[in-house]
Amino acid sequence: MGKITVNGKAQELESPLTLSALIALNNVAQPDMVSVQLNEEFVGKEDYEQTTLKDGDEVDFLYFMGGGSRP
Amino acid sequence: MNFTEDQVNRYSRHILLQDVGVEGQERISSGKVLVVGAGGLGSPVAFYLAAAGVGTIGLIDGDVVDLSNLQRQIIHFTADVGKPKVISAKEKINQLNPDVEVVTYQALLTAENAQEVIKDYDFVVDGTDNFPVKFLINDACVITGKPFSHGGILRFEGQTLTYLPGAPCYRCLFHAPPPPNAVPTCSQAGVLGAIAGMLGTIQAAEALKYLTGVGELLTGKLLSFNAKTMTFRAINTKRSEHCPVCGKNPTVTKLIDYEQAVCDISDRRKT
Ligand SMILES: [Zn+2]
Numbered sequence: 001m002g003k004i005t006v007n008g009k010a011q012e013l014e015s016p017l018t019l020s021a022l023i024a025l026n027n028v029a030q031p032d033m034v035s036v037q038l039n040e041e042f043v044g045k046e047d048y049e050q051t052t053l054k055d056g057d058e059v060d061f062l063y064f065m066g067g068g069s070r071p
Numbered sequence: 072m073n074f075t076e077d078q079v080n081r082y083s084r085h086i087l088l089q090d091v092g093v094e095g096q097e098r099i100s101s102g103k104v105l106v107v108g109a110g111g112l113g114s115p116v117a118f119y120l121a122a123a124g125v126g127t128i129g130l131i132d133g134d135v136v137d138l139s140n141l142q143r144q145i146i147h148f149t150a151d152v153g154k155p156k157v158i159s160a161k162e163k164i165n166q167l168n169p170d171v172e173v174v175t176y177q178a179l180l181t182a183e184n185a186q187e188v189i190k191d192y193d194f195v196v197d198g199t200d201n202f203p204v205k206f207l208i209n210d211a212c213v214i215t216g217k218p219f220s221h222g223g224i225l226r227f228e229g230q231t232l233t234y235l236p237g238a239p240c241y242r243c244l245f246h247a248p249p250p251p252n253a254v255p256t257c258s259q260a261g262v263l264g265a266i267a268g269m270l271g272t273i274q275a276a277e278a279l280k281y282l283t284g285v286g287e288l289l290t291g292k293l294l295s296f297n298a299k300t301m302t303f304r305a306i307n308t309k310r311s312e313h314c315p316v317c318g319k320n321p322t323v324t325k326l327i328d329y330e331q332a333v334c335d336i337s338d339r340r341k342t
Pocket of ligand 1: 316317318
């Protein structure tokens with residue numbers, strides 16, 4: 001099937017996989033709270049189900065980070 | 072700008088530095104930077120900008136120093152507990168470098184005051200710990216075309232992105248703030264104190280690079296690191312055409328005060 005890159009690490013694509021399935025497969029904590037990029041572009045949550053990954057795709061899970069000080 | 076002998080001596084390591092030099096130091100010395108939040112990130116940011124001789128440093132923070140802040144908020148000392156953070160920070164900056172003019176706002180940044188506060192500055196540094204204000208800074212800077220540095224830290228991790236007009240904004244990556252309490256803040260989940268220094272010094276370097284025009288900024292790149300493995304990664308990012316503030320059909324056209332997490336409000340005086 002090919003190889004994809006998830007957060008900079010290579011991952012084997014064994015069968016056709018949607019973004020939703022990839023999120024489940026990678027045990028993403030709080031999947032509602034993660035922001036997903038496919039090939040450097042933002043993907044809306046409503047599109048996870050119909051987005052099928054292909055060889056060479058780069059996926060990044062971005063997490064919210066607060067920190068600092070309350071102003 | 073004519074530097075005095077003392078100033079030439081004070082800034083000699085910048086003046087010696089190829090790419091900065093006298094001209095770069097002049098840009099730093101006439102630069103104006105607003106630091107939002109005088110806490111974990113704001114402390115190292117303000118210290119390094121002050122040491123560098125940034126002409127005007129604005130500090131906005133409505134909080135007072137608490138004993139639990141001192142583990143990471145290095146601009147505040149034990150004797151400052153109970154003192155407004157902006158006053159405590161201004162005192163240290165004045166001692167470090169009397170060349171710097173410090174403007175303090177002992178207040179929260181809100182939808183009402185944000186544009187008025189940021190308008191006088193060349194560059195804004197986000198050193199806040201909460202998402203409502205992070206999104207407010209982003210929106211105010213995008214709407215008014217103001218460069219800024221986003222910074223976030225949690226536990227052993229940090230992330231930062233620099234915005235310039237036309238570049239991807241924070242909302243291009245994160246379309247909307249998480250619901251209150253959905254994502255832990257440092258006051259809920261903790262943070263290794265030195266992480267604030269690691270990220271804050273990156274933000275200070277970005278501000279100085281912006282003022283001097285040296286190098287490439289972290290625009291279109293979310294730099295993130297995990298100090299447990301000490302791995303750094305720059306994630307390339309593009310503008311999202313669906314971005315609520317800088318996309319094709321923006322839905323955010325004026326500033327919004329998002330709801331604060333309940334525990335954040337009740338903990339205000341404790342964190
Ligand atoms: Zn945007």
